[in-house]
Amino acid sequence: MTSRLLSKTIVVEEGLAKVYVPDISEYIREDGVVEPSWMPVFYNPSAKFSRDVTVLVARTYFSSREFFFLDLLSGTGVRGIRLSLEAGGVGILNDVDPRAYDYITENIKFNKLDDRLTAFNMEANALANLLTFTGVVVDYADVDPYGSPIPFFESALKPLGKKALLGVTATDRGPLNCVNKEKTLKRYWLECHSVDFANELGIRVLTYVTALRASALNYAITPLLYLSKAHYFRVFYLVERRNPYEEISRCKGYIWYCRDTLERGLSKTGEPDVSCKGGKRPIVIGPLWVCPLGSKEFVDRVAENLEKTPYLKNRDVLKYVNLLKSEVDVNVPYIRLDLLCKKIGANMPNMDSLVERLRSMGFRASRTHLDYRGVKTDAPLDVLTSAIRETGGAGSS
Numbered sequence: 001m002t003s004r005l006l007s008k009t010i011v012v013e014e015g016l017a018k019v020y021v022p023d024i025s026e027y028i029r030e031d032g033v034v035e036p037s038w039m040p041v042f043y044n045p046s047a048k049f050s051r052d053v054t055v056l057v058a059r060t061y062f063s064s065r066e067f068f069f070l071d072l073l074s075g076t077g078v079r080g081i082r083l084s085l086e087a088g089g090v091g092i093l094n095d096v097d098p099r100a101y102d103y104i105t106e107n108i109k110f111n112k113l114d115d116r117l118t119a120f121n122m123e124a125n126a127l128a129n130l131l132t133f134t135g136v137v138v139d140y141a142d143v144d145p146y147g148s149p150i151p152f153f154e155s156a157l158k159p160l161g162k163k164a165l166l167g168v169t170a171t172d173r174g175p176l177n178c179v180n181k182e183k184t185l186k187r188y189w190l191e192c193h194s195v196d197f198a199n200e201l202g203i204r205v206l207t208y209v210t211a212l213r214a215s216a217l218n219y220a221i222t223p224l225l226y227l228s229k230a231h232y233f234r235v236f237y238l239v240e241r242r243n244p245y246e247e248i249s250r251c252k253g254y255i256w257y258c259r260d261t262l263e264r265g266l267s268k269t270g271e272p273d274v275s276c277k278g279g280k281r282p283i284v285i286g287p288l289w290v291c292p293l294g295s296k297e298f299v300d301r302v303a304e305n306l307e308k309t310p311y312l313k314n315r316d317v318l319k320y321v322n323l324l325k326s327e328v329d330v331n332v333p334y335i336r337l338d339l340l341c342k343k344i345g346a347n348m349p350n351m352d353s354l355v356e357r358l359r360s361m362g363f364r365a366s367r368t369h370l371d372y373r374g375v376k377t378d379a380p381l382d383v384l385t386s387a388i389r390e391t392g393g394a395g396s397s
């Protein structure tokens with residue numbers, strides 16, 4: 001370690017990496033939680049989960065093949081260093097902040113990766129544009145900003161090869177979840193409504209915007225894996241340089257929603273031919289992404305890879321991957337059972353038994369990591385209601 005780092009610097013171990021980070025104990029809030037935004041160089045211990053999943057996705061997507069990656073917003077460099085040590089990546093770590101750059105360079109040396117990683121101290125868009133015009137072809141670009149990823153989409157897409165991977169974090173959950181209606185309209189051009197599937201809505205809006213930006217550059221995207229955790233969403237997209245017309249035609253659509261009855265569904269048109277029980281017109285939200293938010297085939301491969309990677313098999317990752325395997329191909333916005341049970345005067349059923357019951361009746365059904373109170377199912381509301389009562393949620397009324 002050199003004097004270029006803060007005097008209060010510690011070493012943390014994450015995955016197979018050991019990295020210098022600012023002394024976390026100096027940035028703990030009154031409630032005992034680390035506040036990474038107070039740190040002169042950003043390191044969030046609780047985002048280890050996001051980095052574990054990033055490593056797992058890269059290991060799965062690239063198998064054992066060496067790949068070239070661009071970690072545009074690196075902080076201490078921990079994510080990129082892990083991609084190199086744990087997934088075989090060679091690449092570039094970048095941060096606009098000179099203090100972060102010092103951590104990145106020291107951490108590259110500390111992990112003996114000087115021949116595999118190069119540090120840059122540039123504004124992310126400037127660097128990505130520069131690389132595009134110098135012929136560097138990127139297999140994986142990672143965008144992990146504070147807040148919205150929108151300012152980085154176009155530049156991150158441009159250096160990607162013909163078929164590549166893009167990993168995106170969004171921490172602007174207020175606008176994406178439609179909590180902050182004005183910001184949602186301003187940033188995402190979406191007239192939003194409060195819904196009980198707010199986390200799924202956020203990822204559908206984010207994916208739609210990614211597809212929109214990509215398609216302007218003649219890239220087609222396919223979502224491979226999505227996650228919602230604490231303060232952030234993270235989505236991984238397969239990005240292909242080809243005419244995106246077919247995806248846009250298929251995947252641009254709307255969600256209809258009945259606030260009184262909690263019915264919902266996906267629609268290709270903004271004027272769906274459905275009515276809520278009782279005859280009211282549903283609310284219509286969109287346009288947004290109505291295709292699946294991940295690939296079942298890819299998620300199954302991620303689960304297989306996790307089996308072969310014991311050090312990544314911690315409780316959080318296992319729970320997440322198992323749920324994702326089950327939920328990823330149930331392409332219906334989840335319904336919050338606590339709210340539905342309240343409306344129908346039933347007790348909360350055992351959720352696993354409910355899912356089993358719906359499946360035994362021939363419907364698709366799954367719990368979801370997006371909300372532990374939620375169930376995704378294509379069963380009509382009447383069927384779901386009866387199944388709740390049959391599986392222990394009979395209630396008092």
Ligand SMILES: C[S@@+](CC[C@H](N)C(=O)[O-])C[C@H]1O[C@@H](n2cnc3c(N)ncnc32)[C@H](O)[C@@H]1O
Binds near residue numbers: 041042076095145
């Ligand atoms: C959320 S942190 C990145 C965390 C890191 N990826 C990790 O996993 O620990 C965002 C980083 O982006 C850097 N940053 C913000 N705006 C930037 C820009 N326009 N260009 C390059 N870096 C930027 C900040 O200095 C900060 O270190």
